[in-house]
Amino acid sequence: MFVFLGLIFRFGPLLFGLGFIAPLTAQVIERAGWSLPYAITPLMAGLGIGGVLGLAAQLRGRWI
Amino acid sequence: MNAPVSLKSLSEADLMKLEREIARQHIDKFPYFAVAWAFANLAVWLSLWPLVFTGVLPLWAGFLIASFNVAACYLPSHEAQHDIIARPGTKLRWLNQLVGHLSTIPLVLPYRVARLTHLEHHAHANDPALDPDHSTHASGPLQAIWKSIQNRQPGAKGGEASYGETLQRIGRPEVMLDAAIYSLVFYGTLFGLAWIGHAIEAALLWWLPRHVGMTYIQYYLSWAPHHPATDKGRYRDTRSFRSIFGNICSMGMQYHIVHHLHPRIPLYRTPKAYWQMRDILEARGCRLEGL
Numbered sequence: 001m002f003v004f005l006g007l008i009f010r011f012g013p014l015l016f017g018l019g020f021i022a023p024l025t026a027q028v029i030e031r032a033g034w035s036l037p038y039a040i041t042p043l044m045a046g047l048g049i050g051g052v053l054g055l056a057a058q059l060r061g062r063w064i
Numbered sequence: 065m066n067a068p069v070s071l072k073s074l075s076e077a078d079l080m081k082l083e084r085e086i087a088r089q090h091i092d093k094f095p096y097f098a099v100a101w102a103f104a105n106l107a108v109w110l111s112l113w114p115l116v117f118t119g120v121l122p123l124w125a126g127f128l129i130a131s132f133n134v135a136a137c138y139l140p141s142h143e144a145q146h147d148i149i150a151r152p153g154t155k156l157r158w159l160n161q162l163v164g165h166l167s168t169i170p171l172v173l174p175y176r177v178a179r180l181t182h183l184e185h186h187a188h189a190n191d192p193a194l195d196p197d198h199s200t201h202a203s204g205p206l207q208a209i210w211k212s213i214q215n216r217q218p219g220a221k222g223g224e225a226s227y228g229e230t231l232q233r234i235g236r237p238e239v240m241l242d243a244a245i246y247s248l249v250f251y252g253t254l255f256g257l258a259w260i261g262h263a264i265e266a267a268l269l270w271w272l273p274r275h276v277g278m279t280y281i282q283y284y285l286s287w288a289p290h291h292p293a294t295d296k297g298r299y300r301d302t303r304s305f306r307s308i309f310g311n312i313c314s315m316g317m318q319y320h321i322v323h324h325l326h327p328r329i330p331l332y333r334t335p336k337a338y339w340q341m342r343d344i345l346e347a348r349g350c351r352l353e354g355l
Binding site: 013015016020027028057058061063 | 213214217218219220247248251254255258259261263264266267271
């Protein structure tokens with residue numbers, strides 16, 4: 001239980017990037033009506049942006 | 065204004081006696097407003113969700129109200145942390161604990177974590193090693209806002225990390241489980257809402273208001289009343305100050321010095337207590353800045 005909790009918090013920034021920033025970005029793109037090139041879906045863009053930001057925060061220990 | 069000569073000639077014991085006589089007039093007064101505020105504030109914040117989701121309230125208005133709710137949610141809990149609503153063993157103790165637990169839900173701050181670390185702040189105010197709030201120390205207002213944001217970064221040493229260290233130090237590490245559960249529920253709710261199509265609502269009703277509210281709280285409740293946070297001791301570790309936004313918008317913190325001297329005086333009575341004991345505080349060499 002505690003090992004599992006520890007893992008969740010250890011990878012918090014990455015999980016936040018994929019679990020929250022990704023769908024947030026996708027929904028912002030959809031509501032804004034932006035069209036993406038190369039048949040990229042809003043969710044793919046969200047996962048890319050959220051994944052990169054989350055990974056960067058995970059490695060740097062800071063979002064900003 | 066200087067303290068009257070008659071007060072300056074009094075002994076420490078006599079000054080203390082006078083100070084305590086004033087404090088006694090304000091202690092054990094039931095803080096009706098804080099209790100009503102706790103439940104009303106939480107009810108408003110909870111009501112934002114159905115109101116925004118059903119389109120009754122625009123999201124931008126929900127964001128503004130939610131930010132206000134988060135900023136305003138800490139103080140009722142603070143009254144509970146000092147047993148101001150009801151002392152242990154009294155008839156209304158359940159209400160004290162209920163306010164303590166419920167009011168900080170929007171802030172995602174468990175009552176036991178808040179209470180134990182806050183009492184350590186009182187015991188060790190401005191001590192870089194022992195004051196859990198010392199990480200809010202900064203050279204100026206903008207730096208204080210930036211420091212608050214920096215303390216919330218994943219690898220930060222201050223903020224929640226220093227609360228964890230404090231709980232370890234005082235032998236209450238199990239209380240960190242409360243913080244872990246609160247975080248899991250918070251992020252679980254955000255993730256769940258986001259993946260069913262309500263990410264923007266989740267961001268603007270809870271995630272961003274929490275950051276706005278926490279910054280505001282740390283600025284006015286921690287940084288401003290202790291700045292520059294270098295002196296220690298009963299009469300030097302905090303101050304009175306005049307906020308350009310007034311006493312209400314600075315959440316009553318202009319008179320924070322009274323709270324540190326007599327933590328069981330309810331927030332709404334600290335201005336009156338301050339003006340009654342101001343000359344005594346002056347004679348004590350307290351930092352009375354602009355008030």
